[in-house]
Every structure is written in structure tokens, then in C-alpha cells.
Amino acid sequence: MSVDETTVRRVARLARIAVADHEVPKLATELAAILAFVEELSELNVEGVPPMTSVIPTALTLREDVVNDGEDAEKVLANAPAREADFFVVPKVVE
Amino acid sequence: MSGPLDLTFAEARKAMKAGEISPSELTRAYVEAAEQGRGLNAYVLETPEIALVRAKASDDRMVKGEAGALEGLPLGVKDLFCTTGVRTTACSKILGDFTPPYESHVTDLMRRAGAVMLGKLNNDEFAMGSANETSCFGPPVNPWRRSGSDAKMVAGGSSGGSAAAVAAKLCLGATATDTGGSIRQPAAFTGTVGIKPTYGRCSRWGIVAFASSLDQAGPIARDVRDAAIMLGAMAGHDPRDSTSVDRAVPDYEAAVGRSVKGLRIGLPREYRVDGMPAEIDALWTRGAEALKAAGAEIVDISLPHTKYALPAYYIVAPAEASSNLARYDGVRYGARVPGRDITEMYENTRAAGFGPEVRRRIMIGAYVLSAGYYDAYYVRAQQVRTLIKRDFETVFADGVDAILTPATPSAAFGIGEKADASPVEMYLNDVFTVTVNMAGLPGIAVPAGLSSEGLPLALQLVGRPFDEETLFAAGSVIEQAAGGPISPERWW
Numbered sequence: 001m002s003v004d005e006t007t008v009r010r011v012a013r014l015a016r017i018a019v020a021d022h023e024v025p026k027l028a029t030e031l032a033a034i035l036a037f038v039e040e041l042s043e044l045n046v047e048g049v050p051p052m053t054s055v056i057p058t059a060l061t062l063r064e065d066v067v068n069d070g071e072d073a074e075k076v077l078a079n080a081p082a083r084e085a086d087f088f089v090v091p092k093v094v095e
Numbered sequence: 096m097s098g099p100l101d102l103t104f105a106e107a108r109k110a111m112k113a114g115e116i117s118p119s120e121l122t123r124a125y126v127e128a129a130e131q132g133r134g135l136n137a138y139v140l141e142t143p144e145i146a147l148v149r150a151k152a153s154d155d156r157m158v159k160g161e162a163g164a165l166e167g168l169p170l171g172v173k174d175l176f177c178t179t180g181v182r183t184t185a186c187s188k189i190l191g192d193f194t195p196p197y198e199s200h201v202t203d204l205m206r207r208a209g210a211v212m213l214g215k216l217n218n219d220e221f222a223m224g225s226a227n228e229t230s231c232f233g234p235p236v237n238p239w240r241r242s243g244s245d246a247k248m249v250a251g252g253s254s255g256g257s258a259a260a261v262a263a264k265l266c267l268g269a270t271a272t273d274t275g276g277s278i279r280q281p282a283a284f285t286g287t288v289g290i291k292p293t294y295g296r297c298s299r300w301g302i303v304a305f306a307s308s309l310d311q312a313g314p315i316a317r318d319v320r321d322a323a324i325m326l327g328a329m330a331g332h333d334p335r336d337s338t339s340v341d342r343a344v345p346d347y348e349a350a351v352g353r354s355v356k357g358l359r360i361g362l363p364r365e366y367r368v369d370g371m372p373a374e375i376d377a378l379w380t381r382g383a384e385a386l387k388a389a390g391a392e393i394v395d396i397s398l399p400h401t402k403y404a405l406p407a408y409y410i411v412a413p414a415e416a417s418s419n420l421a422r423y424d425g426v427r428y429g430a431r432v433p434g435r436d437i438t439e440m441y442e443n444t445r446a447a448g449f450g451p452e453v454r455r456r457i458m459i460g461a462y463v464l465s466a467g468y469y470d471a472y473y474v475r476a477q478q479v480r481t482l483i484k485r486d487f488e489t490v491f492a493d494g495v496d497a498i499l500t501p502a503t504p505s506a507a508f509g510i511g512e513k514a515d516a517s518p519v520e521m522y523l524n525d526v527f528t529v530t531v532n533m534a535g536l537p538g539i540a541v542p543a544g545l546s547s548e549g550l551p552l553a554l555q556l557v558g559r560p561f562d563e564e565t566l567f568a569a570g571s572v573i574e575q576a577a578g579g580p581i582s583p584e585r586w587w
Contacts, residue, residue, distance in 0.1 A: 007462075015417060015461040016424070016438070017454055018446035027458070030518060034459055037519045038406040041475055044482070051477035052484065055308060055535030056295045056560060060337055075196040079428035088426050091437045 227255025417460025
């Protein structure tokens with residue numbers, strides 16, 4: 001299983017992680033090794049086997065449709081790297 | 096000479112009830128031990144002020160006869176558990192000085208039961224690692240060393256700080272989490288007892304998420320009894336975690352010392368892996384003999400899909416991690432690195448904030464979930480997971496009560512000794528533990544002897560869903576056969 005540099009850059013973009021040019025070849029090798037390792041699964045016949053969705057069967061419970069938390073902007077914003085009034089501040093996203 | 100630090104919690108509980116020692120006195124001894132043990136790098140944050148205030152409240156409850164199940168227990172908390180007003184980092188730079196305004200359900204339950212928090216303990220960054228060498232605070236040091244050597248050994252991972260602190264008596268018990276072996280492998284490396292309960296037994300609410308379908312909290316403790324007492328206080332239903340089960344918590348402590356007569360213990364032949372050291376094999380045989388001598392029946396069993404568990408895990412866990420860790424974007428909390436636009440800000444923040452192993456796993460996760468690969472990787476891995484779970488269901492249906500395996504393929508190795516190992520080689524540390532997470536079952540690691548180099552070795556017992564009691568009963572037999580709890584010689 002080989003991973004080319006274009007793939008590394010595409011995956012890094014999907015993951016929103018900046019990758020410097022000099023890191024790309026090493027990452028390509030490492031990702032290829034991990035993908036080769038998991039490739040072992042392809043030898044198994046999984047025809048008709050349901051994919052696992054819940055390891056321990058649990059029924060989702062219902063609760064009253066009422067507000068039970070919230071209205072606490074101070075706590076929500078307490079760890080913000082940048083804030084103005086009751087808002088998180090991010091770089092401009094709309095021209 | 097023995098002092099207050101040498102008491103197990105069960106012993107300390109008795110001494111506190113008899114008025115021989117107060118929670119404050121016990122806590123002060125541990126606060127001092129934690130200070131003196133700083134060279135082990137087990138704590139990433141000590142909270143002595145909080146500890147002493149809570150210990151004082153414990154003194155009062157003790158006097159009034161209102162002691163909780165963990166009253167006066169000096170507790171270390173893995174830095175993956177959110178703690179109100181106390182910095183929580185998951186040992187990642189990306190969380191910066193994040194100070195949660197809320198408490199994880201598990202630590203809240205323990206606090207209500209009277210436990211006294213001494214501080215936050217080291218772990219692999221976001222619990223991703225098997226040697227605790229990926230922490231942004233550097234690795235904790237195992238208090239155990241090879242005979243005649245002063246080389247520093249890893250404490251295992253990801254709960255390496257929890258294991259090192261309990262083994263070195265820098266706390267009396269610790270919280271930990273286990274996604275692929277992160278409680279059991281460090282417990283094995285440090286001669287402590289660690290149990291990963293059945294998936295759903297403990298609430299995940301307020302614990303920094305790694306792979307949500309695999310993550311479970313559990314204790315690392317000095318002995319089997321202490322582990323049982325602690326798990327009893329950590330378990331319980333929490334409506335804020337929809338996978339937390341609404342099921343009564345048994346009296347786990349009562350199961351310690353319960354007879355194993357007539358139990359059927361399975362030895363899975365697939366766990367006799369190529370290249371397994373002879374001393375691990377011998378340890379396993381001795382463990383089986385101890386259970387047999389106590390009246391259990393030992394049976395040969397097969398778990399045919401065992402070898403696929405680790406590759407399937409390295410699809411499922413990174414996939415879930417890539418999704419869970421998408422929240423670290425430099426907007427709502429943690430560190431932020433600026434960029435020309437918002438996408439570049441995300442990318443710069445995440446490149447600077449995540450270490451190499453976390454970056455690798457997020458990228459693998461993004462790859463296996465991406466368009467065109469999802470069915471070939473992720474869906475297939477979840478199908479394999481169904482097969483792994485069926486293997487266990489089959490042997491349990493055949494009347495097997497618990498499964499005995501080695502906990503790890505080797506004893507602890509030196510810090511930095513595996514620096515040149517590939518990521519995949521490091522992943523093999525979890526070969527015996529990861530199947531248990533894939534199947535959602537409970538697993539306990541119990542010290543069972545020392546290696547030829549004088550390092551602890553452990554056995555693992557795996558049980559039926561929600562049958563932690565059998566693990567405590569059988570674990571206690573292994574512990575006693577090995578001569579009881581073990582402690583390293585103090586050198587730090």
C-alpha cells in the first residue's frame with residue numbers, strides 16, 4: 001500500500017492540520033505502514049456480517065422536552081482564546 | 096518500617112474508622128509524597144490546597160459517622176477527567192490552560208463518596224499511546240527499575256501517570272481510562288491492579304473523548320480489593336451519557352475472596368502469539384494452575400478472530416478520534432495560532448497544538464472515513480468487530496465464566512528505548528488488551544510475578560458483560576497466589 005504526497009496533502013486538508021513540505025515524505029511512509037497493517041482485514045470474508053453499531057445493546061431513553069441547561073454565557077466563554085461581549089471572535093469569514 | 100503510605104485503602108479505611116489516623120493526616124502524608132516524587136513526573140498538576148480543604152471536610156464527616164464509600168481516599172485524577180476550576184489538558188498543548196467549569200460524572204461521584212483529589216496525573220496526549228511518551232509534559236517514570244540498573248522505564252500508557260503514582264505511593268488510588276488497554280497495560284507495567292469495566296458501566300460525561308465507542312473509565316489501585324471499592328463508587332447511570340447503562344451497581348468488594356470453585360476459565364489458544372517470551376508463557380501457566388488449585392476448571396478455548404482485533408482497532412479508533420478531535424479548532428477554548436483566514440487559523444492551531452502521534456491518528460481517521468474509502472475500511476472494520484464479539488459470545492454460551500490471558504507481551508521497556516520503533520510496532524503492546532474494548536467486555540490486569548529482570552508482569556482476566564464480580568473473585572486468587580501486592584524499592 002503506497003500513499004503518495006498528493007494524498008497526504010489531501011488528508012491533511014480534510015483533517016485541518018497544516019503540514020510543512022519537509023514533513024510530507026515521512027508522513028507518507030508512516031501512513032502507508034499503518035494502512036498496510038490494517039490491510040490484513042481484507043483477507044476476511046465479511047459477507048452478510050452486520051457492522052457493529054452498539055457494543056452493548058442499550059435502548060436510548062427519552063426525557064421531557066424541556067430546557068434543563070443553558071443561559072450561562074460566562075461559563076461557555078470562560079476559556080475562549082478571543083471574545084467580544086458574549087461572542088467568540090474568529091477571523092472574518094464573510095467578505 | 097511501614098507508615099500511613101503503606102496502607103491499602105481498605106486498611107486505611109479501618110484505621111480512620113478506629114480513629115487511628117484522620118483523613119487530613121493521611122492526605123498530608125500523600126501531599127508530601129507527591130512533592131518528594133516529582134522526579135517521577137507522575138503529576139502534571141498538584142492541588143494540595145484543594146486536597147487539604149476536602150480532607151478537612153472528610154474529617155468532619157468521619158467524626159459525625161457520615162463517611163462515604165471512599166471517605167478520606169487520597170486520589171489522583173488522570174488529566175483526561177474534567178475537574179471544576181482545575182486545569183485539564185489531556186496532556187496536549189492544544190488545550191492550553193483549559194479550566195473546565197464542570198466536573199466529570201465519575202470524579203463527581205468519587206468526590207461525593209468522600210475521595211480527596213491530590214492533583215492531575217500524566218497520560219499520553221489524548222490517551223493515544225502505550226508508553227505515556229506522547230504527553231506534552233514528557234513521560235512519567237516507572238518506579239520499577241531492572242535489577243542492578245538505574246535506567247528509567249516507561250510506566251506504560253496511556254494512564255502512565257496514574258499507574259506510576261499508585262505504584263510509587265504518591266496517591267492511594269487513581270482514575271484512569273481505557274480505549275485499547277490504557278488502564279490494564281500501565282497497571283501491568285507497574286505492579287498495580289487496573290480494571291476496565293464493561294462498556295457503559297461508567298459514564299463518559301466530562302471525560303475528554305478519544306474513541307467514544309471504546310472509551311471506558313476505571314480505577315488503578317494498590318490491590319484487587321481497593322480496585323473493587325473504587326469501581327463501586329465510579330460506576331452508575333448518568334442520563335448525560337446515552338451509552339451509560341441504568342443497572343444497579345453490585346457490591347464489588349463482596350466479590351473479593353469469593354470462591355472460584357466450579358468456575359470455568361478459558362485459555363484462548365490464539366493468545367499464544369509468535370515470539371512470546373517464555374517467561375510470559377510460564378506466568379500464564381502458573382496463573383491457570385493457581386485458579387485450578389482454587390477449584391476452577393481450566394479449559395482450552397478458541398477466539399478465532401483475535402488477530403484481526405488490532406488492525407480493526409486502528410481503523411475504528413482513529414476514525415472516531417478524527418471526529419471527536421475536530422472540536423479543537425482554536426475558537427472556543429485552548430490555544431490558538433493565527434492565520435490569514437479561518438481555515439488557515441484552524442490548520443495552524445491544530446498543527447501546533449497536536450503532537451505527532453495524535454496528528455497521525457487524526458489523519459488516518461480522516462483517510463478511512465473519506466469518500467470512496469469508507470466502506471472498504473470503516474464499515475469492514477465494524478463488521479470485523481461484530482465477528483470479534485461473536486467469538487466471545489460463543490465461548491461464554493459454551494459455559495466459560497472468564498478468560499485468562501497475559502496482560503502484555505513483555506515487561507516495561509526503557510524510556511526512549513523504542514524511539515526508533517515504527518508506530519505499528521508500538522501498537523503491538525496492546526495486542527492482548529484491545530480485543531476486550533472491541534467487544535465492550537470487562538477486563539482486569541493483576542500482578543502475577545516478576546520478570547527475570549525484576550520488573551512486574553501481569554495476567555488479564557476477561558469477563559462476561561457486567562460480570563466484573565467474577566473478575567474480582569478470580570483476580571484475587573491470582574493476586575494471592577503471586578504472594579500479594581508488590582511494591583518497588585524506593586529510589587526517587
